[in-house]
Amino acid sequence: MKRILALVLTLAMVFTLALGFTGCGKEEQPSAPGGTSAPAQPGDNGSKPQDTSTPAPSVSDDPNVKVLNLWSFTDEVPKMMDKYKELYKEKNGKDFPYEVKVTIIATTDGAYQPALDQALAGGGADAPDVYCAESAFVLKYTQGDASSYAAAYKDLGIDVDNLLKEAEIAQYTVEIGTRPSDNKLVGLGYQATGGAFIYRRSIAKDVWGTDDPAVIKTKIGPGWDKFFEAAETLKQKGYAIISGDGDMFVVVRNSSEKPWIVDGKLYIDPAREAFLDYSKKLKDNGYHNDTTDWTDAWYADMKDAGAGKKVLGYFGPAWLINYVMAGQVGSEVGEGTFGDWAVCEPPVGFFWGGTWVLANKDTKIPKTVGEFIQWITLDSSETGLQYYWANGTLYGPGGTKDTVASGTVMKKSDGTLPLLGGQNMFDVFVPAGEFASAKAMTQYDESINSWFRQQVTEYANGNKSREQAIADFKQQVADNLDIIVD
Amino acid sequence: MGGKKIKSVSYAKYGYIFSLPFVLAFLIFTAYPVLYTAVIGFTDLKGLGKTDFKFLENPFQNFIQILKTPSFQKSLGNTVLIWTVNFLPQILLALLLTAWFTNQRQKIRGQGAFKVLFYMPNIITAATIAILFSTLFGYPMGPMNDLFKLLGLSQEPINFLNNKTTARMVVSFIQFWMWYGQTMIVLIAGVLGINPELFEAAEIDGATSRQVFFYITLPSLRTIMLFTLVTSLIGGMQMFDIPKLFLNGGPDNATLTVSVFIYNQAFSGSYMYNRAAAASMILFIIIVVLSAILFYVMRDKDAAKMKKEIKKMKAAQKAAAKGVQA
Numbered sequence: 103m104k105r106i107l108a109l110v111l112t113l114a115m116v117f118t119l120a121l122g123f124t125g126c127g128k129e130e131q132p133s134a135p136g137g138t139s140a141p142a143q144p145g146d147n148g149s150k151p152q153d154t155s156t157p158a159p160s161v162s163d164d165p166n167v168k169v170l171n172l173w174s175f176t177d178e179v180p181k182m183m184d185k186y187k188e189l190y191k192e193k194n195g196k197d198f199p200y201e202v203k204v205t206i207i208a209t210t211d212g213a214y215q216p217a218l219d220q221a222l223a224g225g226g227a228d229a230p231d232v233y234c235a236e237s238a239f240v241l242k243y244t245q246g247d248a249s250s251y252a253a254a255y256k257d258l259g260i261d262v263d264n265l266l267k268e269a270e271i272a273q274y275t276v277e278i279g280t281r282p283s284d285n286k287l288v289g290l291g292y293q294a295t296g297g298a299f300i301y302r303r304s305i306a307k308d309v310w311g312t313d314d315p316a317v318i319k320t321k322i323g324p325g326w327d328k329f330f331e332a333a334e335t336l337k338q339k340g341y342a343i344i345s346g347d348g349d350m351f352v353v354v355r356n357s358s359e360k361p362w363i364v365d366g367k368l369y370i371d372p373a374r375e376a377f378l379d380y381s382k383k384l385k386d387n388g389y390h391n392d393t394t395d396w397t398d399a400w401y402a403d404m405k406d407a408g409a410g411k412k413v414l415g416y417f418g419p420a421w422l423i424n425y426v427m428a429g430q431v432g433s434e435v436g437e438g439t440f441g442d443w444a445v446c447e448p449p450v451g452f453f454w455g456g457t458w459v460l461a462n463k464d465t466k467i468p469k470t471v472g473e474f475i476q477w478i479t480l481d482s483s484e485t486g487l488q489y490y491w492a493n494g495t496l497y498g499p500g501g502t503k504d505t506v507a508s509g510t511v512m513k514k515s516d517g518t519l520p521l522l523g524g525q526n527m528f529d530v531f532v533p534a535g536e537f538a539s540a541k542a543m544t545q546y547d548e549s550i551n552s553w554f555r556q557q558v559t560e561y562a563n564g565n566k567s568r569e570q571a572i573a574d575f576k577q578q579v580a581d582n583l584d585i586i587v588d
Numbered sequence: 589m590g591g592k593k594i595k596s597v598s599y600a601k602y603g604y605i606f607s608l609p610f611v612l613a614f615l616i617f618t619a620y621p622v623l624y625t626a627v628i629g630f631t632d633l634k635g636l637g638k639t640d641f642k643f644l645e646n647p648f649q650n651f652i653q654i655l656k657t658p659s660f661q662k663s664l665g666n667t668v669l670i671w672t673v674n675f676l677p678q679i680l681l682a683l684l685l686t687a688w689f690t691n692q693r694q695k696i697r698g699q700g701a702f703k704v705l706f707y708m709p710n711i712i713t714a715a716t717i718a719i720l721f722s723t724l725f726g727y728p729m730g731p732m733n734d735l736f737k738l739l740g741l742s743q744e745p746i747n748f749l750n751n752k753t754t755a756r757m758v759v760s761f762i763q764f765w766m767w768y769g770q771t772m773i774v775l776i777a778g779v780l781g782i783n784p785e786l787f788e789a790a791e792i793d794g795a796t797s798r799q800v801f802f803y804i805t806l807p808s809l810r811t812i813m814l815f816t817l818v819t820s821l822i823g824g825m826q827m828f829d830i831p832k833l834f835l836n837g838g839p840d841n842a843t844l845t846v847s848v849f850i851y852n853q854a855f856s857g858s859y860m861y862n863r864a865a866a867a868s869m870i871l872f873i874i875i876v877v878l879s880a881i882l883f884y885v886m887r888d889k890d891a892a893k894m895k896k897e898i899k900k901m902k903a904a905q906k907a908a909a910k911g912v913q914a
Contacts, residue, residue, distance in 0.1 A: 216855040219637075222637070247635060247637070248637070250637070251637070391728060392728055397722075397727075398723065398729065399726060399727065399728050399729045399730075408728075408729060409729035409733075409745060410728055546857040546858075549856045549857045550857075552836075557840070560839070560840050565840070574840070578659065578841070581658065582659065582856050582858070583856065583857050583858040584858035584860055585858070
């Protein structure tokens with residue numbers, strides 16, 4: 103009975119929506135630019151047929167819609183929305199006129215994508231207006247199967263061309279967020295996620311006599327050969343270089359030349375295939391503690407509470423320090439491993455993660471959605487999200503700092519962290535951003551990477567031969583995806 | 589017709605009205621998806637957000653492809669193995685507990701509390717249990733490893749869940765642990781439904797508890813047993829939540845069940861709805877066949893025999909009657 107009632111109500115709602123939409127279509131409201139950024143201006147000229155030359159159209163909201171649906175896989179963007187509401191009230195002297203309905207589904211076990219896909223395909227009043235995609239699967243939503251659901255930023259009234267230049271947005275963020283079918287920008291991230299090696303100062307001093315990042319980077323790299331040399335040195339002293347092979351995989355997975363799929367066929371890049379050997383080498387020689395990332399033992403190694411050896415370091419971008427390690431290592435010097443960390447360049451450049459923000463092309467409130475997205479991704483002013491984000495002031499002073507996509511913001515931000523013993527992490531993370539690239543990514547990465555790692559684990563544990571592991575990996579891909587496998 | 593007309597009130601229409609919501613909900617949310625699934629198994633429907641499809645030239649192409657897929661064959665084997673290993677101890681323990689809880693002579697105290705406790709694992713959500721067990725068997729540190737170290741069984745930490753047999757056994761154990769309480773409750777209900785005079789008569793005749801259980805309780809439980817077997821078989825063949833949430837089908841597909849396989853076909857990237865539908869229909873057919881076998885094996889043999897005898901007798905009577913007439 104409830105279902106029937108809900109159905110009737112939904113139909114009624116859709117009906118009123120449809121009525122309202124046609125009703126307001128006649129009077130176009132002028133678009134007001136959001137935040138404090140430059141007002142929308144027409145592009146350079148209209149002669150080129152490309153997207154980059156068309157000005158952002160003025161858009162308006164459907165006055166009958168009172169709800170903004172926001173889908174995400176963490177509480178990050180929902181919390182940004184809270185701040186945005188606060189700022190909106192300060193600026194306009196009235197409450198944000200929409201009720202924000204937040205849906206958060208974690209990406210673990212691949213649960214987020216199917217749910218989001220159904221919500222997008224289903225449409226209607228409950229369809230997401232704004233949704234987030236993580237780097238592991240963002241291509242599906244910006245360039246792949248689900249890209250047709252995304253609204254071009256321009257159609258939300260965002261003056262993309264000028265703002266991109268003004269904010270100096272990292273190029274890879276734009277590349278990943280551009281839909282190839284019409285060459286339009288449909289998504290942008292707010293973080294820059296170039297990675298570094300985050301290591302323990304005390305262990306580095308014990309082994310190499312110094313904790314200077316400029317020296318340590320020459321000990322653990324460049325290249326995996328030097329990394330394994332360092333691992334051997336550490337082993338002699340009774341240390342592990344990393345916690346588990348998953349730490350190395352985050353570097354390997356996006357640093358290969360070609361993606362998993364080339365011309366519709368499965369392609370195993372030599373850089374990725376080599377991970378089989380690296381993983382086995384790590385395991386056979388006891389260079390790591392054999393933990394699995396995101397399990398208790400892996401976290402425990404951050405605070406010397408693990409069952410195995412002490413661990414030199416972790417690979418990761420700035421967010422790993424602030425959102426993962428910060429919760430584990432203690433909160434002041436002398437407590438746990440707080441202050442005993444430093445960052446240096448990794449042996450091989452890589453990037454990891456990042457959240458891209460997209461809007462539904464069918465949203466009834468494009469103006470509001472556009473203003474919100476612009477505030478997150480393209481506003482480089484000191485009241486833009488990225489300035490708060492970089493300096494850790496989103497929820498008041500003293501919050502966690504992070505690298506952001508806007509170069510303009512990075513220049514006026516300070517990345518000094520007590521957790522890192524006072525090191526300015528931006529010195530390492532900002533140059534690391536240049537390794538970030540979308541060239542080795544596909545929309546199937548989340549599934550394929552997890553199958554690949556399963557087989558690597560089988561091989562590293564001596565359960566099967568190298569050939570068998572590769573064959574089984576190929577079979578797994580062939581069984582589950584619509585991809586040609588030789 | 590003379591006299592007053594007796595107005596009869598038809599209550600039937602209220603029955604129809606009250607059942608209407610259910611019938612509608614059933615048609616929309618169950619019957620339609622089932623039929624839709626049955627149809628798209630024969631089509632080329634795949635890809636996100638697509639709704640148009642056409643039938644394949646060889647309508648059984650998806651079915652053939654699924655049957656040939658190594659992962660599917662493996663998943664079928666896994667499902668049968670995991671279900672069997674969980675069901676045998678489950679039904680035995682449930683029967684034992686039923687015998688104890690329904691024993692007339694030694695009334696066990698605190699029965700209600702025990703029943704609640706045994707049923708408890710079934711109330712906890714699968715997700716919670718999956719997390720509980722992956723933490724218990726954590727590697728290289730976790731409670732199970734600590735226990736092994738403490739008991740001196742192993743000095744080095746053991747990666748339990750990376751071992752295929754262990755992983756399967758743990759999944760079987762979780763299923764067993766979650767469902768024996770449910771089975772027990774159903775069986776107890778079945779025993780309580782048996783005519784108490786039978787037990788009294790047996791007692792007067794001097795039957796032991798054991799004899800009562802094997803010669804009175806068990807044979808009278810047959811229909812309930814059939815119900816338990818069939819529902820458990822269906823549930824077991826469709827086992828999804830624990831294998832998916834606990835190890836996501838791993839390690840190396842050791843806990844990949846048919847349902848997880850179907851899920852992967854549809855949702856791990858390529859959205860092959862047609863193949864997922866075909867695999868679902870294959871699973872459906874397997875369940876139908878196995879259930880039919882169970883119904884045949886568990887049929888009331890005496891009653892069947894009786895029916896035959898009665899038929900024979902009637903035939904003989906007829907023949908005799910004809911003989912008289914002739």
